[in-house]
Amino acid sequence: MNATIERPCKRWAVIASAFLLASCGGSIDSNTAVPEPIMRVMQKPAYQNAAWSMQVVDLDTGQVIYDLNSSGQVFIASVRKVFSTGNALNALGAQHHFITPVYRQGTVAANGALNGNLILVASGDLTMGGRANADGTIALTNFDHNEANSLGNAVLSTPDPLAGYDSLAAQVAAAGIKTINGDVVIDDRLFEPFNFRGEFNVRPIFVNDDLIDVTLSQSAQGAAVPFDWRPKSAAFSVQSTLTTGSATSALDIELNPELPLCIGSANCVGEVSGNVPAGLVPILTNAYPLIRTFRVTEPSNYTRTVFIEALARAGVTVTAAPVAPNPVQLLPAKGSYSSAQQVAQLTSAPYAQDIRYVNKVSYNIGADVTLMQFGLAHNGSTTMAGSLAAEQGELSASFNISPAQYHFIDGSGGGDTTANGRAVIAMLRGMSTKAAFAPYFDSMPVLGVDGSLATITDFEADSTLAGAKGQVHAKTGTYVAENLLVPGKPILKGQALAGYIDAKSGRRIAFFLTVNNVPITGIPDVLTVFQDEGTIAAMLWKMQ
Structure with missing residues (x-):
C-alpha cells in the first residue's frame, strides 16, 4: 500500500507569477519521496520561502525514483536548451557542417x-x-x-x-x-x-x-x-x-x-x-x-x-x-x-561542436540561433515564431510532450521560461533513444570538470560524495530578476539543473531539479544555491 504525506501549504508571489511551494498541496507517493539528506539541503533557511521541484527516473525503464512537485510549472531558465539543442541535433545531425x-x-x-x-x-x-x-x-x-x-x-x-x-x-x-x-x-x-x-x-x-x-x-x-x-x-x-x-x-x-x-x-x-x-x-x-x-x-x-x-x-x-x-x-x-x-x-x-559550445557555457544567442537552424531544417521556417511552432510540433510528435507542459519564448530560456519536471525528463529520456544521443550527452557540462559545472565542487568536502565528480552530465539554468516584494533587491527566480547521472551503482538516471524564488543579495548567493544543487546531484549519484 502506498502512503501519502500531507505537508503545510505556503505561497510566494513575485513579478506577477505565483507558485505553490514544493512543500504545498497534493499527495506524494512514499515510494518516491525525496530522501531526508536531500530534504535537509532543500530546507536550509535560505529556502524557507522558495519552491523546489524534482524528478529522478531510471533512464532505461522510466521508473520514477524520486518525485517532488514534478507536474508544477516552474522557472527553468537555460535548462530550456536541452530541448532546442536536442531537436536541432536530431534534425541536422552531429556531422553537419555549415x-x-x-x-x-x-x-x-x-x-x-x-x-x-x-x-x-x-x-x-x-x-x-x-x-x-x-x-x-x-x-x-x-x-x-x-x-x-x-x-x-x-x-x-x-x-x-x-x-x-x-x-x-x-x-x-x-x-x-x-x-x-x-x-x-x-x-x-x-x-x-x-x-x-x-x-x-x-x-x-x-x-x-x-x-x-x-x-x-x-x-x-x-x-x-x-x-x-x-x-x-x-x-x-x-x-x-x-x-x-x-x-x-x-x-x-x-x-x-x-x-x-x-x-x-x-x-x-x-x-x-x-x-x-x-x-x-x-x-x-x-x-x-x-x-x-x-x-x-x-x-x-x-x-x-x-x-x-x-x-x-x-x-x-x-x-x-x-x-x-x-x-x-x-x-x-x-x-x-x-x-x-x-x-x-x-x-x-561538425555541428556537434556547436551544440557542445551552446550547452557547456550556456551560450544564449547560440541557443536562439540553434532554434532557428532547427526551424530551417524542419520546415524552412525563417522566423522565431515559426521555429517555435515547428518545435512544438516536434515535441508533441516525437517526445509526447504537450504544449501545456511548457512555456518557451525563445531558444535559450530567456525571461519567464517555464516547464514542468516531467517535460524535461521526457526530453532527456527521449534523446537517449536517438542516434545523436552520444554527442548530446557529451555536450552537457560535467560536475566538477568543465563548462558551467566546473566550479561546483563543494560536494567534494564529503568524502562519500567525492566520487560524483565527472559522473553528472547536466545543463544548468539561472534566472535572476528584480524582487518586486523588496524593491531594489534581486531575487533568484530560478536555479535549475537537469541531465544524466552515471550512478555509483552502475545505472544511469535522468534528473531534473530546480528551486524558484530565492531572495538574494548578489552573485555570491547565486553561487551558493548552485553549489547546493551540485551537492544534491552528488547525493543522487551516491544513493542510486
Whole structure:
C-alpha cells in the first residue's frame, strides 16, 4: 500500500507569477519521496520561502525514483536548451557542417580587377572560425565572455577571432582577385532578424560572438588601468579613463555605451570609465585580467568592415569605404548565386561542436540561433515564431510532450521560461533513444570538470560524495530578476539543473531539479544555491 504525506501549504508571489511551494498541496507517493539528506539541503533557511521541484527516473525503464512537485510549472531558465539543442541535433545531425560561401558579381580582368561586388553569404555559422582549435574542436573556457558583464569577469578563448575571415580573404586573393571595383556585401537573409533580450537584432553572421572584448590589467593606486580590446577594427574602437583607486574604494566599471548604435558609421568609439580598487582580486578567476564587453549591435555592418580589412591583409584592395552600412540593396535575388561565381568558402566544425559550445557555457544567442537552424531544417521556417511552432510540433510528435507542459519564448530560456519536471525528463529520456544521443550527452557540462559545472565542487568536502565528480552530465539554468516584494533587491527566480547521472551503482538516471524564488543579495548567493544543487546531484549519484 502506498502512503501519502500531507505537508503545510505556503505561497510566494513575485513579478506577477505565483507558485505553490514544493512543500504545498497534493499527495506524494512514499515510494518516491525525496530522501531526508536531500530534504535537509532543500530546507536550509535560505529556502524557507522558495519552491523546489524534482524528478529522478531510471533512464532505461522510466521508473520514477524520486518525485517532488514534478507536474508544477516552474522557472527553468537555460535548462530550456536541452530541448532546442536536442531537436536541432536530431534534425541536422552531429556531422553537419555549415558552409559560408563568397561569390563575385561581374568579371575579373586580366590585372585581377573585379568589376563588380563581392558577396559573403551568411550560413548561421556561430563561430566563423574564430574559436577553432588545431584539432578541429571549438575552443571554450569555463567562464565565457558572453556573460562577462553580468558575472563580472570572464576568460577569453585563445584562437584568433578573425581567423575565418582571414581564410576567406586568402582564398579570394588565390582566386586571382587583386582589386574590387565595387562593394563588399554581407547577404544576411538566411532568417529574419530577431531581437535578443532588448539588446540588438541577431542576424546569421558573427564575429567574436557579436562582442568586442575589453581586457583590463592591474595597476597601482592613482594610475590609469592598462587596457586593450579585440577584435581590432575600424568598425569600433575603445577608449578608457578607468583608474585605480584606494583599496577601500568601490569597483565601478562603466561602459558607454554598452550597446553602441554607431557601428557602420565612422569614428564609432566605446568608452570605459570608473574605478578599480587597488589590490582587487577579480571575481571568478581570482586573477587579472578583468574582462568587459561591448555588444556589436549591427553584426552585418561590423562583419563587412572586418572582411574588407581581412581582404586588405591578403593583398586585395577594395575601393569602397570600409566603414559604412552593409549595402543590402546591391544583393541579387535570394538563392540566385551560381557555383561558377564562388571564389571562397568557410566550412564550420561538425555541428556537434556547436551544440557542445551552446550547452557547456550556456551560450544564449547560440541557443536562439540553434532554434532557428532547427526551424530551417524542419520546415524552412525563417522566423522565431515559426521555429517555435515547428518545435512544438516536434515535441508533441516525437517526445509526447504537450504544449501545456511548457512555456518557451525563445531558444535559450530567456525571461519567464517555464516547464514542468516531467517535460524535461521526457526530453532527456527521449534523446537517449536517438542516434545523436552520444554527442548530446557529451555536450552537457560535467560536475566538477568543465563548462558551467566546473566550479561546483563543494560536494567534494564529503568524502562519500567525492566520487560524483565527472559522473553528472547536466545543463544548468539561472534566472535572476528584480524582487518586486523588496524593491531594489534581486531575487533568484530560478536555479535549475537537469541531465544524466552515471550512478555509483552502475545505472544511469535522468534528473531534473530546480528551486524558484530565492531572495538574494548578489552573485555570491547565486553561487551558493548552485553549489547546493551540485551537492544534491552528488547525493543522487551516491544513493542510486
